[in-house]
Amino acid sequence: NAGVTQTPKFQVLKTGQSMTLQCAQDMNHNSMYWYRQDPGMGLRLIYYSASEGTTDKGEVPNGYNVSRLNKREFSLRLESAAPSQTSVYFCASIGGMGYEQYFGPGTRLTVT
Amino acid sequence: DAKTTQPPSMDCAEGRAANLPCNHSTISGNEYVYWYRQIHSQGPQYIIHGLKNNETNEMASLIITEDRKSSTLILPHATLRDTAVYYCIVRVVNAGNMLTFGGGTRLMVKP
Numbered sequence: 001n002a003g004v005t006q007t008p009k010f011q012v013l014k015t016g017q018s019m020t021l022q023c024a025q026d027m028n029h030n031s032m033y034w035y036r037q038d039p040g041m042g043l044r045l046i047y048y049s050a051s052e053g054t055t056d057k058g059e060v061p062n063g064y065n066v067s068r069l070n071k072r073e074f075s076l077r078l079e080s081a082a083p084s085q086t087s088v089y090f091c092a093s094i095g096g097m098g099y100e101q102y103f104g105p106g107t108r109l110t111v112t
Numbered sequence: 113d114a115k116t117t118q119p120p121s122m123d124c125a126e127g128r129a130a131n132l133p134c135n136h137s138t139i140s141g142n143e144y145v146y147w148y149r150q151i152h153s154q155g156p157q158y159i160i161h162g163l164k165n166n167e168t169n170e171m172a173s174l175i176i177t178e179d180r181k182s183s184t185l186i187l188p189h190a191t192l193r194d195t196a197v198y199y200c201i202v203r204v205v206n207a208g209n210m211l212t213f214g215g216g217t218r219l220m221v222k223p
Contacts, residue, residue: 004155035213042199042213043156059212090155092211101148101211103155 002026004104006091012110013081021076021107023091031094032074033058033101034066036087043090049074081111116200121218124194130187132217134200137181142204145176146211147185149196156199156213159185190221 007022025032030051035043035058045058049068063085065077074093078085091104117135124130136145147159160167160174162183167174173186187194199216 033211042215043211045212088153092155100158100161101156103157106153106155 004091004093004102006089006104006107008107009105010108012112013078014112015082017081018077018079019081020078021089021091021109022073023075023104024073025091025093025102026072027093027095027102028071029093029095029102030071032068033092033094034064034074034076035090035092036060036085037090037106038087046076046089078109081109083111085109086111116202116214118198118200118214118217120215121220123220123222124187124190126192126221126223127189130190130194130219130221132185132187132198132200132219133182134185135182136200136202139180139202143202144205145174145180145183146201146203147172147174148199148201148211148213149194150199150216151193151196159198190219192221192223195219195221 004025033048034046036046037043044060046060046064047058047066049055052071055066067075089107092101094101144161144163146161148156150156160169160172162174162176176183197216197218199213201211
């Protein structure tokens with residue numbers, strides 16, 4: 001049971017490049033989330049998926065798109081990366097009771 | 113979700129109890145109090161949650177006041193590895209409901 005996994009762990013992009021951050025969970029959780037964390041700041045929600053087939057915007061969705069590929073996988077796409085998107089990105093999932101949210105190890109993204 | 117207020121930072125001596133306060137004066141009757149922590153650069157880690165009764169697990173204790181307007185997370189014997197940012201969050205338990213992270217309390221455990 002690996003929990004929540006994220007790939008890649010580190011990424012450097014040039015302004016305007018695109019990339020997809022991958023997230024997978026093996027806990028059979030319905031809900032999955034993408035957060036970003038800027039240096040010295042708390043986490044901010046980008047998008048979430050309450051269940052397979054649904055996605056909703058969070059606090060800071062601009063510049064991002066998501067895909068809930070199946071129950072296990074939830075990807076985050078940056079179509080045209082900007083320096084303001086330099087951040088650490090965390091994926092998370094939550095189980096049926098909603099008590100604990102499990103987080104992945106994060107993807108550290110730098111946009112130059 | 114109700115807003116929470118936490119002190120930005122606290123120190124604690126190693127081996128002593130760390131008491132982290134949280135104010136949530138606008139909490140509604142169906143909102144739970146959750147605590148998470150984030151050790152440097154890692155993903156946040158669930159610690160404990162409660163509705164109105166005090167709760168204890170292997171990591172910590174959670175004391176919620178009778179009016180539920182504030183709570184305290186207690187780490188009974190803090191170690192250097194407990195140095196982290198601690199987040200108090202109140203939310204309705206709902207599988208689709210996200211967590212809203214505020215600034216948290218940066219706890220520094222000192223030898």
